Amino acid sequence: MQFTVLGSGAGLPSKKRHTQSYVLDSVDEINQYIMIDAGEALQHRILHTGIKPSKVRNIFITHLHGDHIYGLPGFLSSRAHQGGEDVPLTVYGPRGLAQWLEVTFEISGSRLNYPLEIIEITHGECIEMDGFKVHVHLLDHNIDSFLYVFDENDKKGALDPEKLKRIGLEPGPAYARIKNAETFEFNGETYHTADFTGPDITGRKIAVHGDTRVITTPEYMSLLDGSDLIVHEGTYLDGEREKAHRYFHSEITDVLENFKSINYGSLLITHLSNRYEDGFLDELEAKLPSNVYITHDFFEHPISRNSQGNK
Template sequence: MELVFLGTGAGLPSKNRNVSAVAINMTQEINEVWLFDCGEATQHQILHTNLKPRKITKIFITHLHGDHIYGLPGLLSSRAFQSGENQPLSIYGPVGIKEFVETTLRISQTNLTYPIRIKEITKDGKLFDTKDMTVETKKLQHGIDSYGYRIKEKDKPGELLVDKLKQIGISPGPIYQQIKENEITKLENGTIVYRDDVVGSPKKGKIISILGDTRFSLEHIPFIKFSDILIHESTFTQEKELLAFEYNHSTNVQAAKLAKEANVKKLYLTHISSRYQAVDGETIIEEAREVFPNTWLANDFSVYKI
């Protein structure tokens, strides 16, 4: 899996940062891309990456401020012309996202060539569960309804113990994949092979928590606790803490405090105010690292392995 930051700015685009959008590229694992927020010109940003719009199967909107949704109609429309025909798409977001999408498509007379499903979020808890992933939501503290998303990858079977398989007379071949994918495999000679006997320890699934626009709150700790990755807004630097509170946002240091208290492994700061220039990046990251050393400042087109 990869994190691909498409837009890391707050409020309005700047020369260095477009507005909010981040993708989780899971094409190698489940042949899907999940997009979180879709600010203005997100489809333009995608053109500078290896992401394919037709691979985007789910779009998660944190809240309905323009810098998080204005790119959605354009992306939905373009996807129909980019080999997205008949590729279903699900959109999740606060109440109002359905009206926004349907109204913009209707007024622009846009006819999508693929089925679209829109689910509005009204409460905390499990959003959905698949064989590969579980996604949960939590309402945050912002001027309008804003939600965080916690993506939990299911644990995977360990690696096949090849030497052990060879010892019991099973040579390499397609049978290895069959053994790994099934709890019990019956060989042609009648031998029964139990997967648990020939695989190593399970691989722990990754946890990624993405918090949309929000004030700093210790109430968020249980939701993000033990995340491998936390993506948190960092609209302001520490000296602007009062301003951050007034505008329902967080500072870099507040995000770092939350990461530390929640025992997350790695923190990515995003949603940076346009008042900060590229030269301010060092200050933003250094302030946060004094509290939580494993902090990274996301930039547009940054790609990180998960």
């Protein structure tokens, strides 16, 4: 599983940073990509990757500001001509998303050749999809903006072939049947599969924020605790805490201070103002903890338990 930042900039795009779009690559786990936000020029960003639009089956929109949604109609339309025919897609997002897309498609005369479902989400709900439970939490922004926490389902532990060999059962097709059953029979005896498997594999937890001020409520902190990856905005990176608060955004020092009370694997800082030069960002990142990363367009981060990504 891997997290890719297609656009890392805030508000206005720059020559080096496009606006917000992320992809959670879960092809190895559930044979699909999960997209979070769809900033302007999303189609062009994807052309520079190996991502197949037809394998994007679920899109999660954090909020309806333009830098997070202006690439969505174009992506949905082009997907229809990039292997997406008859391949269903679901888009989740705040109230108003369905109306905006419906009007956009109607006025532009756009037609899709695949089933599209638009689901408007609310604070506190839990969405169940292939391989994940997705928790929805309202953030603190000047319009409704949401955090999505992707909780990967736990998996059964691997079969222990040595234990199976001890009862005389050699490797073969029977192993697959045994793993998917609670009990199995061999040589007239009934066995419990759990006695021949390792411990369950705990699913990973990925928390992706929309735009927000720093939040300190117990409910929010509990939801983030134990995340293997947190993605959080850092529109302000140079100590302007009051300005960040005034404009409903976050300053990196406040974010880091807030997360000291929870356990997490890695933290990606994104949604960066285009006023920050590369030199400043390099100096800042050198001072950060080793599990905190200032992202850029096409930043890739493998996700595993207590993951440490590549800068």
